[in-house]
Amino acid sequence: MSLPKRIAQGGRNHRLYLLGSWGLLALLAFLVPFLFAETFAPELFGNKYTVSLANVNKSLAWAVAILGLTVLTGFSGQISLGHTFFVGTGAYTSAILVEFFDWPYLATLVVVIPMCLVIGLIIGIPAVRITGLYLALITFGLAAVFPSIPKIEQLADRDGWNTGGSNGLRVSKDLETPSWLPTNGIAEFLQGIPLIGGMFGSDGLPRRGADDVYVYFLLLLVAAIAFLLVRNLMKSRPGRAIIAIRDNPTGAQVSGINPAAVKTIAFGISGILGGVAGVMFTMMAQFVGPDEFTTNLAIFFVVGMIVGGVGTLGGSIIGGLAIVFVPAWAGQTETLPIADIEFGAEFGPLILGVLLILLMFAMPGGITSGFRQVRARLVQIIPRAPST
Amino acid sequence: MDLFLARLFDGLGSGATYAALAMALVLIFKATTLINFAQGELALLGAYLVLVLGVEQGLPIVVAVFLAMVITAVFAAGLERVFIRPFDPSDHLPLVIVTLGLFLGINSVAGVIWGHGARDLPSMFPDGNLYSRGVANLSWVTVGNVATVLATAGALYLLLNKTKIGLAFRAVSSNLESSELVGINIGRTLQFGWALAAAVGTLGAALAILTLFLEPTVMLRVLIFAFAAAALGGLDSLGGAVVGGFVVGLVRSMGVGYLDFVPSELGVGAAVVVIIAVLLIRPTGLFGSEQVQRV
C-alpha cells in the first residue's frame, strides 16, 4: 500500500475513515474520566506526575475559552488579551446565581450567554475603529481591571448576594451524580476487563472522584455542543464572511459583507464562548475568586491558542490541555536530571513563555498544523465535485 | 485645600513613574510601531538588579541604578536581535505574541530567582518632606521623582536631536524606506531604541519602587497606567508621554479621591477608560503624529 492513501470524499472508504477517527476520539473521550478518576501518577526522574480529573475538567473549560479566542483572533483577526473579562464575568454570574438564588449550574447559561453577548458587542463596536495593537492594549486593560471588580465594596460587602471580595466565593451546591448515570458500574466493568482492566483502578470509582466523572461528562457535553455550533458557523456563509473580512476587507466589502457588523458579531460570539467557559469553570471548581482571572490567565489563553494552532478548532482543546497541565506538571517537578536547579510551580509560566516563542519561530501553525502535515502523509481526501 | 494638595502631590509622584515607563513604551513604538507588552517586566528585571547591586553588593544606590540601566539596555538589545528582528515588522500578531512570551518568561524568572516576597529598595533621595501643610506632604521622593523624569525627558530630547545615532533613530522612525536608502543601519538603530527604552524603563521602575514594594507583580500595576499615559500622549511622542503620565497620575488620585462613588479598586479602570476614550475620540492622542493611524 502506497502512502498517502487516497480516499474519495463521500465514498464508502471516506465514511469508514470518518466513522473510525471520530469513533476513536469519542471512545477516548469516554474512557478518560475512568482512567484518571483513580489518581494516575506515573513517575519520571523521581517526580510523581498526577493527572487529576479536576485538571482535565479545567482544561475543557479553558478549551472553550480558547475556542472563543480562536473565533475572535484566529478567524476574525482581532487581537484580544482580555478574555478573562468574559470568562470571569461568566464564572462570577454563575456562582452568584447558584449560591444565592439556588439555580442549577447549567441554567445559569441562560443569563450568562446574553450577558456576555452584550458585553462582547459593546467592546466590539469600538473595536471596529480601534484595531491591531490598540485593540490589544484595550483588551489587556480589561484583563487588568477584572480582578478589581469583585473587590468593589458595593459588590463585595452587600447584604444578599455578593462577590465575596478578595476571598472569593465558594459555591456550596455539589454536582452529584444522578442515579440514572451508572458511572460506578461502568468503572467496575472496565476494571473487570482482562489485561487492561488494571489501568482503570479497582473497586469502582473512588468516593471523591465519582462526582468529578459526572462533572466531566457535563462539561464534555457543553464543550462538544460549543465546538459543533462554532464548526457549523465557520463552514457557512457567516463563517466565510468572518474570514473574508480578515483576509481582504475590500474584496469582502464589494461582495456585500458589512465589515463593522461582522467584526462586532465575532466579538459577541467570542464573548459568549468566554462566558460559557466561565460557567464551566464554576461547575468544576465550585469557587470563584479575583485571583483566578488574572492577566496571566488572559495571556495563557493566547498561549493556548498559539500552541494549538491559530484558526483551528481542534487546536483549542490542545491549548486548553497545555495551559493547565504544563504549569501543573512544572509544579510537580522537584528534581531534574539535567541540571541541579530547584524546579517548582514558578516555572509554569516560564515554560509556556518559552514554548510560545519557540512555536512562533519553529511552528507558527501550532501543534495542529504539525498534526495535519503528518496526516497528509498518510491519507489524502480527494474532494468530490458537487453534482449539478 | 490640604486634601487637594495631598492629592496633587500624590498624583504628581505616581504620574512621574507612569511617565518614565510611558517614555520607554514610546521609544519602542517609535522604533518598531510595536507595543512592547514585556516593557514592564524588563523594568522589573532592572529593579531587581538595583536590589542586587545596591543592597546585596552594597554599591551606592545611584551607581546601582546606573549600572542596572546599562545591564538591562544590553539585555534588551540582545532580545531585540534574537527575538524581534526575525519577524516581519508589519505583521503585528506574531510580534505581540513574542512580547507576551517575554512577559511570561521574564516575570517568572524574576519570581524564581528573587522569590515572591515584597522587598524594599533604598531611596535615591533624602527622607522627609520639602513642604508640609496639614495632611499634605510634598516629600523629597516626590520632588526627586518628578525632577528625575523631567531631566530624563530633557536628556532624551538632546540625545535624539543632537547625536548622530539619535538623528538616525528619528529618521528610521519617521520613514523606514528612505532611511534605508540613505544608508542608515536599520537593525542597529532599532536595537538602540530597545536598549534606550529598557534603560529608561529601569529608571522608571527604580522610581516606582520608592513608593511601592518590589515584588514580581508590581510592574503590572504600573504598566497599565503607563499604557494609558502613552496612549494619551499619542504613542509616538516623548513629550506626550510625560504629559500623559502626569495627567493619568492626577486623574487617578483626584478621581478616586473626589468622586466618592468611584471605588478605589477601580483606579485601574480609570486608566482603561482613558485609553478607550483617547483612542476613540482622538486616535493619535494629544501629541501623536497622524502616521500612527496607519495600523
Next chain:
Amino acid sequence: MTILDVQDLRVSFGGIVAVADLSFTVDEGQICGLIGPNGAGKTTTFNLISRLYQPDSGSVDFDGTDLLRVPPHKIAHQGVFRTFQNLALWPGMTVLDNVMVGAHTRSKQSVLSAPFRFGTRREENRLREEAYAILADLDLAEHAFKPAAGLPYGTLKRIELARGLAAHPRLLMLDEPATGLTNAEVTELAELIRDVRDRYDLTMVLVEHHMAMVMAISDKVVVLDFGQKIAEGTPQEVQANPEVIRAYLGGDA
C-alpha cells in the same frame, strides 16, 4: 434603456484631479469599454461607483437608485459588482470558497441559523453547486479545491470574474481582466465575456488596455485622459477621433 447614469463625477487627491466632471451612461445589456492611458482615472471611476472612494461632487444613478446614498457593502445588494486590477481575493480559501463568498448577497444564512443548521444545508449545497458550475464554465473546475494562493495571475483574474458572476449582478465592472494572458487567451476571454454577458443578462463596464479586445466586444467606448472624458461613441467613432489618437500617440494603442 439607460441603467447606469454617471453625471459630473469628480474626485481629487491632494492637488491631483483624478476624475474631472465625468459623465457617461450605459444602456442595459451593453458592454461599455472604458479606456485611457495609465493614470487616466479608470480604476478611480470604478472605485467611485463601488463607493470605495467618496466623490467630491457628481451623481451615480443605477436603475433609479442613487448609489452615492448606498454604503459600500450594500452596493453588491443593488446588483453592482466589480473586479480589481490588482486582485482582491482570499489566498487562504479554496477557489470554490472564494467564488461562494461572491454569492454572499444571494444567501440568507445568518449567525442565528448557521450554527444550528436551520434550513441552511440545502441553500449551502445549492450555492456550492452553482459556484462549481460557474468555475466549470470558466474552465476553472480543476482548481476548485485548491487554495487560491499560488495560482497563476491570469487564473486569479478569471477567479475574480467567477466571483462576480456568482453574485448574479446586473452590472459587472471588469478592471483589466486580460492582464497576464497570451494573445490567444485574450481572444478566448473576449468571447467568454460576450458569452457570459448574454447568458447572465449582464451590463458590463470593461477597463482594458488590450485595444483589439475592447474594440471587438464593446457596444460603446468611453475614453478618459487625465480624468476627463475626451471621447464617447461606438468603437469605430472613437477610433477615428483625432483627440483619442493624440492621447494615445506613443501610448499603448
